[in-house]
Amino acid sequence: MSEITKQSLSELIKNIKDKKLSSTEVTKAFVERSEKSKKLNAYVTEDFSAAIDKAKKFDENPNLDLKLPGIPMAVKDLFCTKNVKTTAGSKILNNFIPTYESTVTQNIWNEGAILLGKLNCDEFAMGSSNETSFFGCVQNPIDKDLVPGGSSGGSSSAVAAQLTPITVGTDTGGSIRQPASFTGIVGLKPTYGSCSRYGIVAFASSLDQAGPMAQNVRDCALLHEVISSYDEKDSTSIDFKRNNYVKELTNNIKGKKIGIPKEYRVDAMPKEIEDLWKKGIDYVKDCGAEIIDISLPHTNYALPTYYIVAPAEASSNLARYDGVKYGFRADGENLIDMYEKTRSEGFGAEVQRRIMIGTYVLSSGYYDAYYLKAQKVRKLIKNDFDEAYKKVDAILTPSTPSSAFKIGEKTNDPVSMYLNDIFTVPVNLAGLPGISIPAGHDAKGYPLGLQIIGKAFDEQNLLNIAYAMEEKINFKNKITDWWIK
Amino acid sequence: MSKDKSEYLINRKDNQYEVVIGLEVHAQVTSESKLFSTSSTKFGAEPNTQVSLVDAALPGMLPVINEYCVKQAIKTGIGLKAKINKRSVFDRKNYFYADLPQGYQISQFKDPIVGEGKVILDMPDGQKEVGIERLHLEQDAGKSIHDLDPKNTFVDLNRSGVALMEIVSKPDLRSPDEVNAYVKKLRSIMRYLGTCDGNMQEGSLRADVNVSVRKKGTKEFGTRCEIKNVNSIKFMQMAIEYEANRQVDLIEDGHSIDQETRLFDTKKNETRSMRSKEDAHDYRYFPDPDLLPLEVSDDFIEKLKLEIPELPDEKKKRFIEKFKLSPYEATILVSDNETSNYFENVIKKSDVKLATNWIIGELFAALNEKNLEITESPISAGNLSKLINLIKDGTISGKIAKTVFEHMMEGDKDPKKIVEEKGLKQESDPKALEALIDKVIDDNREKATEYKSGKVKLFGFFVGQVMKVSGGKANPQLVNEILKKKL
Numbered sequence: 001m002s003e004i005t006k007q008s009l010s011e012l013i014k015n016i017k018d019k020k021l022s023s024t025e026v027t028k029a030f031v032e033r034s035e036k037s038k039k040l041n042a043y044v045t046e047d048f049s050a051a052i053d054k055a056k057k058f059d060e061n062p063n064l065d066l067k068l069p070g071i072p073m074a075v076k077d078l079f080c081t082k083n084v085k086t087t088a089g090s091k092i093l094n095n096f097i098p099t100y101e102s103t104v105t106q107n108i109w110n111e112g113a114i115l116l117g118k119l120n121c122d123e124f125a126m127g128s129s130n131e132t133s134f135f136g137c138v139q140n141p142i143d144k145d146l147v148p149g150g151s152s153g154g155s156s157s158a159v160a161a162q163l164t165p166i167t168v169g170t171d172t173g174g175s176i177r178q179p180a181s182f183t184g185i186v187g188l189k190p191t192y193g194s195c196s197r198y199g200i201v202a203f204a205s206s207l208d209q210a211g212p213m214a215q216n217v218r219d220c221a222l223l224h225e226v227i228s229s230y231d232e233k234d235s236t237s238i239d240f241k242r243n244n245y246v247k248e249l250t251n252n253i254k255g256k257k258i259g260i261p262k263e264y265r266v267d268a269m270p271k272e273i274e275d276l277w278k279k280g281i282d283y284v285k286d287c288g289a290e291i292i293d294i295s296l297p298h299t300n301y302a303l304p305t306y307y308i309v310a311p312a313e314a315s316s317n318l319a320r321y322d323g324v325k326y327g328f329r330a331d332g333e334n335l336i337d338m339y340e341k342t343r344s345e346g347f348g349a350e351v352q353r354r355i356m357i358g359t360y361v362l363s364s365g366y367y368d369a370y371y372l373k374a375q376k377v378r379k380l381i382k383n384d385f386d387e388a389y390k391k392v393d394a395i396l397t398p399s400t401p402s403s404a405f406k407i408g409e410k411t412n413d414p415v416s417m418y419l420n421d422i423f424t425v426p427v428n429l430a431g432l433p434g435i436s437i438p439a440g441h442d443a444k445g446y447p448l449g450l451q452i453i454g455k456a457f458d459e460q461n462l463l464n465i466a467y468a469m470e471e472k473i474n475f476k477n478k479i480t481d482w483w484i485k
Numbered sequence: 486m487s488k489d490k491s492e493y494l495i496n497r498k499d500n501q502y503e504v505v506i507g508l509e510v511h512a513q514v515t516s517e518s519k520l521f522s523t524s525s526t527k528f529g530a531e532p533n534t535q536v537s538l539v540d541a542a543l544p545g546m547l548p549v550i551n552e553y554c555v556k557q558a559i560k561t562g563i564g565l566k567a568k569i570n571k572r573s574v575f576d577r578k579n580y581f582y583a584d585l586p587q588g589y590q591i592s593q594f595k596d597p598i599v600g601e602g603k604v605i606l607d608m609p610d611g612q613k614e615v616g617i618e619r620l621h622l623e624q625d626a627g628k629s630i631h632d633l634d635p636k637n638t639f640v641d642l643n644r645s646g647v648a649l650m651e652i653v654s655k656p657d658l659r660s661p662d663e664v665n666a667y668v669k670k671l672r673s674i675m676r677y678l679g680t681c682d683g684n685m686q687e688g689s690l691r692a693d694v695n696v697s698v699r700k701k702g703t704k705e706f707g708t709r710c711e712i713k714n715v716n717s718i719k720f721m722q723m724a725i726e727y728e729a730n731r732q733v734d735l736i737e738d739g740h741s742i743d744q745e746t747r748l749f750d751t752k753k754n755e756t757r758s759m760r761s762k763e764d765a766h767d768y769r770y771f772p773d774p775d776l777l778p779l780e781v782s783d784d785f786i787e788k789l790k791l792e793i794p795e796l797p798d799e800k801k802k803r804f805i806e807k808f809k810l811s812p813y814e815a816t817i818l819v820s821d822n823e824t825s826n827y828f829e830n831v832i833k834k835s836d837v838k839l840a841t842n843w844i845i846g847e848l849f850a851a852l853n854e855k856n857l858e859i860t861e862s863p864i865s866a867g868n869l870s871k872l873i874n875l876i877k878d879g880t881i882s883g884k885i886a887k888t889v890f891e892h893m894m895e896g897d898k899d900p901k902k903i904v905e906e907k908g909l910k911q912e913s914d915p916k917a918l919e920a921l922i923d924k925v926i927d928d929n930r931e932k933a934t935e936y937k938s939g940k941v942k943l944f945g946f947f948v949g950q951v952m953k954v955s956g957g958k959a960n961p962q963l964v965n966e967i968l969k970k971k972l
Contacts (some may be wrong), residue, residue, distance in 0.1 A: 023556075037880050080543075080544060080545045086544070086840075088544070096544065098544070098545075100538060100543070102545060128705075197545070197547060198545065198546075198547055199545040199546075200545050201544045201545050202544070202545060204774070205774035205775050206774035207747050233549060234547050234549075235547065235548065235549050235550065235777055236774075236775065236776075236777060237776060239726050250765070252775075315579075315769075316588070316589055316769070318588075319579060319581065319587065319588020319589055320542040320544070320586060320587050320588050322581060322588060324583050324586070324640070325541055325542070325586055326543070335582075335583055335638075336581075340579055349964060359769065362579070362769035362771055363767055363769060364767045364768075364769070367770075367771070369769060419572065452560065459532050460637070476826060
């Protein structure tokens with residue numbers, strides 16, 4: 001048996017079920033490695049001793065019929081966890097301990113998993129590099145001073161560095177897929193409405209979606225199966241028939257039609273990305289699928305549309321952090337003064353920037369020109385996909401326009417930072433499922449990802465294509481444990 | 486002030502001004518739980534005991550629409566003869582305040598659940614139709630309490646998230662009296678429907694009042710001022726009266742009216758500026774992305790139509806046609822469901838005409854004096870019915886009945902028993918009456934002679950004397966007959 005933390009989720013489950021490993025052994029192994037990996041700054045809150053206690057308890061009377069029997073797992077700090085501090089990466093929630101559990105994490109614990117701790121992320125999930133977190137940057141285990149992507153940067157770093165066998169992140173404009181791509185792991189953003197948003201700190205309600213981040217496609221399918229559920233507590237949750245994603249997982253994608261959208265050949269796309277995409281096309285062909293050129297004509301407008309819709313919703317969603325009821329409060333002369341000081345000191349620069357943008361685009365006199373127009377464009381973008389899916393079963397694109405960049409490299413250039421999400425954002429606007437799988441390395445040896453975009457509610461097909469490609473790609477992540485020495 | 490033909494006009498020198506009023510009534514939906522959460526809505530609970538995670542806007546909490554509140558709003562729409570919108574949208578109205586935990590109120594802005602409708606008012610000079618612009622559902626805010634501590638404001642979130650219907654009238658009202666009739670009628674309709682209890686003391690019914698004035702005969706509306714959150718009909722009327730005169734004075738002095746939001750100070754009886762149009766909040770309305778558009782089917786609406794009871798207008802029509810009541814009587818008796826039920830119970834076994842008079846006259850006066858609702862009446866419908874039958878069959882006179890009624894008000898006693906116990910039965914034995922009358926004529930010989938010589942007015946005197954001697958128990962009709970013969 002290989003080292004515990006090097007095992008995939010599926011291997012760990014098998015070993016626990018076969019009683020070759022106990023939950024305590026597994027949990028301790030991940031705790032120990034996490035303890036040795038503080039340099040990565042992946043955790044905001046560690047819950048290690050409680051995790052080991054829970055593991056011992058599990059082992060006393062193990063229920064091996066569960067899908068995640070005694071599996072330790074750290075989760076993004078955007079999920080509210082009962083009695084465990086939940087910060088959303090923000091000073092304004094630095095002291096916030098929920099009395100309730102998000103539906104997604106509850107589903108996970110119901111299947112026997114054990115909380116290891118809460119993982120760092122960009123403040124309120126607003127960022128593409130994890131640099132906006134109040135709790136500091138996260139290191140990418142691929143290389144020193146490299147960003148792990150964002151906003152689920154703590155999550156991608158923790159999975160790639162094997163501090164947790166698997167995790168859940170959230171994706172509003174690429175926050176699962178981009179960090180997955182930057183760290184050489186698999187990340188799935190499910191169809192909007194698959195996973196309940198109940199108990200997840202909201203960024204942009206019409207775009208937010210939780211999803212699994214894993215070392216491989218099978219693990220990803222398993223966690224998706226656990227977290228995808230209809231929830232009456234979320235009015236946008238959709239009651240559709242969910243698959244047994246693992247059981248139905250197959251690498252047979254013969255005859256599937258895969259679309260290649262010409263609009264994704266953006267200006268100044270690095271040759272490495274172009275080459276990766278071509279390689280991806282070859283892999284798909286190798287699997288017996290058919291390649292079809294398609295057009296998604298409104299792709300160019302996706303990023304500006306996203307940067308109107310998401311900040312608009314965020315400006316309203318974040319109004320509740322006012323110092324009155326919970327969270328950080330600054331003293332003020334009067335109510336208004338208290339609001340201003342609390343929110344000026346409690347929110348970081350990027351969050352304030354987006355609140356300002358959102359407030360502006362919703363203001364009377366600007367609403368029609370910005371928010372309303374953006375909603376119309378959003379519809380056009382969705383129509384593009386609907387048209388494309390008349391011809392194809394899925395769409396293949398790069399996940400990001402570049403590999404991971406250095407910490408600080410784009411801090412002072414928000415637009416260049418925003419451009420990182422150019423391939424992922426249209427998927428959120430259309431409410432579709434998308435998955436990023438590691439597909440190669442650039443010249444520096446940094447991982448690069450390919451994105452597969454599916455039809456709504458067609459996660460099974462998406463996972464199957466990813467699974468078949470994964471086999472052909474045979475990606476090996478180069479983790480040197482540089483931070484442990 | 487002129488009340489020429491019941492028209493409400495404000496006179497200044499040579500000018501007459503008409504007052505134009507529109508109301509935005511906020512009616513609390515009768516519902517066990519809140520609009521988007523399962524917390525109780527019960528009035529009078531300890532502060533902050535009816536607050537869910539959703540109501541307090543904790544991170545990650547989401548609203549889920551309460552179907553019952555939707556039904557209540559649609560029923561109210563049906564009661565207002567309004568268009569029910571099968572698709573409506575919840576929007577966020579964004580503003581910061583300590584008693585608004587989310588930092589926005591969920592309301593309906595562009596697409597309300599109910600569209601145009603109407604309310605018929607019964608005014609002394611006839612009926613008047615008032616247009617309804619729309620009805621929409623929205624959340625109430627919490628309550629800020631400023632007077633419990635010298636330095637701090639306390640917040641009670643029990644009301645936070647309670648469902649309100651905002652019912653917006655067209656600017657069709659022209660006087661404080663019409664406003665009175667309108668609010669009462671609206672309240673009556675909602676109470677019949679069971680969609681709002683209309684309890685103004687508990688804040689279940691409040692209104693923003695829009696007032697403008699214009700010279701009589703002009704078509705164009707003047708600039709309006711909105712008087713916020715007035716919580717009684719009397720205050721609405723006082724506020725309108727003050728505000729209309731204020732505006733007229735400004736115009737007469739050559740000033741123009743600033744469109745603004747004003748507050749009514751009930752102690753000083755005046756309105757004061759709260760904020761001008763320039764300072765108006767930019768609420769940044771946009772569709773709430775946590776809620777899908779609300780869609781209801783024809784079937785859903787049709788089923789609710791079957792639950793609609795007979796409403797005041799239809800009941801009034803029936804009372805007039807079936808019971809031959811005057812429009813005035815019918816209007817009073819249908820004003821609320823409890824009164825009309827009481828009336829219909831009384832007339833099950835007694836005379837309609839007498840019942841109408843007794844309820845509208847004696848009973849209402851007595852209840853009013855004791856400050857009681859009809860549901861709290863010490864006299865049950867059954868016993869009032871018995872009393873009326875005692876009058877009708879001649880057991881007691883109308884006058885004695887009033888005495889019996891007074892006894893009944895002390896406790897719900899059977900009027901027959903009261904008559905027996907107090908010996909109030911009417912004397913209808915002709916022989917006994919004859920003896921009585923003979924004695925009265927004998928005692929008043931002179932007057933009897935005068936009567937016979939043509940002073941017929943004295944007849945009343947004799948009737949009075951007989952009644953007096955009999956202790957009011959003599960059957961007046963028989964007394965009349967016998968007196969005529971004897972004199």
